[in-house]
Amino acid sequence: MSPLYDEHRDRGGPPTTTDAGAIDPKSPGSEEYFNSWFRDGNYKSHPAFTKVTSAPYPSAVTAGSKIEVYVTGPLDGPYSRISPDRSGSNAVMVPRTIIVREVLDANGKLTKITVMAKGLDGYNPALGDWYFGEFDPRGNVLLDAKGKPRTGKLTDCYGCHLPRAKDAYLFGVPDSARAR
Structure with missing residues (x-):
């Protein structure tokens, strides 16, 4: 599996952020560990994440659904x-930035839960350099029709x-819908 961040980093503790809001490079880096951040809504209470929506807004992808966003x-x-x-x-997102979209x-x-994370160059x-991920409400990785995890370089998202x-x-x- 290709590293999203750096497979060789220490695997202890939750992710931390730099002053620029990116996940600190000293945080664990394997995709498996990265995916664990979304289990049971851990991102909602983690100080690295900011809720950027003031209220759910209608999804442009799934009719009848609404979206909440954390970054x-x-x-x-x-x-x-x-x-x-x-x-x-012309916004520039720094590596290790994570965007979490809750689909309601x-x-x-x-x-x-859908996730985009800015990987290293x-x-x-x-x-x-974006990573994509799709998770169930508990944060477990979703599988496609062939049983393959819906994480990584999901080319069907490119269009x-x-x-x-x-x-x-x-x-x-x-x-x-933007929080102020």
Whole structure:
């Protein structure tokens, strides 16, 4: 398995952040350990993550669903400049930045967690070094129809994200749903 961060780092303790809001390089780095951060909503209470939505907003991907977003780093960091309503923010996301999207059903129940994490240079150059992951509400990795984990360089995500190259391949949060 290709390293998302650095397979040789110490594997103790939770991730920490740098002043730029990125996961600290001293944090554990294997994809398996990385995926464990999403179990049981650990990201919600971890000080590295900031909730960037003031309220759930309608999903552009799944009709009837709503989205809540958490990002490593400050509320006014580079992610705050990116909006699905316009492109060309020229935002630059630092390696180890993590974006967590909670997918909620019409009743507000968590149905899925999707994650993007900015890997180190060279991790996934075809799409700005982004890692993708899909997890169930408990944080367990989802499997595709062939039983393969829905994590890593998920090329089926590229079609939507490639046109957003001038926005660090991201969509951000609608201005109306952004926490202030």
